[in-house]
Amino acid sequence: MFRDRLTMVSSGGGNAPLIATLAFMNCTFCRILRNELPASRVVEGTLTTAFLDIHPVSPGHALIVPRRHVESFVDLSPEEASELFMTGQLLATHMKKTLETCEGITVSLADGVSAGQEVPHAHLHIIPRTLGDGFGWRFPANYTSDAAPRANLDAVAARIRASLNECKKS
Numbered sequence: 169m170f171r172d173r174l175t176m177v178s179s180g181g182g183n184a185p186l187i188a189t190l191a192f193m194n195c196t197f198c199r200i201l202r203n204e205l206p207a208s209r210v211v212e213g214t215l216t217t218a219f220l221d222i223h224p225v226s227p228g229h230a231l232i233v234p235r236r237h238v239e240s241f242v243d244l245s246p247e248e249a250s251e252l253f254m255t256g257q258l259l260a261t262h263m264k265k266t267l268e269t270c271e272g273i274t275v276s277l278a279d280g281v282s283a284g285q286e287v288p289h290a291h292l293h294i295i296p297r298t299l300g301d302g303f304g305w306r307f308p309a310n311y312t313s314d315a316a317p318r319a320n321l322d323a324v325a326a327r328i329r330a331s332l333n334e335c336k337k338s
């Protein structure tokens with residue numbers, strides 16, 4: 169099936185579909201979805217599936233991934249994004265109920281290499297937390313606890329709002 173898919177896109181001209189297909193074939197999460205790699209699965213959804221991270225920060229650390237190979241969070245469909253986060257909430261609820269070491273939950277999604285995304289297939293981390301477990305955010309050296317000037321916040325907010333409004337028009 170995958171060979172057919174490769175042939176089909178190869179004859180279509182242009183390298184972008186071929187690169188996309190190769191990414192799909194080699195992607196660790198897509199390989200788990202095709203049962204080519206083992207995974208400790210926790211819940212199967214219509215558009216997403218969830219399994220435990222092979223390098224857990226804590227017991228129960230789970231990943232929720234869309235069934236479709238999508239690299240960036242922003243390219244998920246609204247339905248995929250919705251199921252991703254609803255499944256995250258469901259898992260968090262049951263982790264708190266069942267895991268003795270789960271006092272709290274960190275929900276994390278890295279979009280892009282600069283954000284720390286290591287597998288180029290969008291995924292949401294649900295990480296059970298215990299007080300003093302040592303995991304957490306690392307702030308840049310120039311970070312300050314002083315509130316940002318309101319004018320700066322307003323200027324950035326205005327740019328994002330303008331982009332949103334532009335989308336609504338088109």
Ligand SMILES: [Zn+2]
Nearest residue numbers: 195198237289
């Ligand atoms: Zn993938």
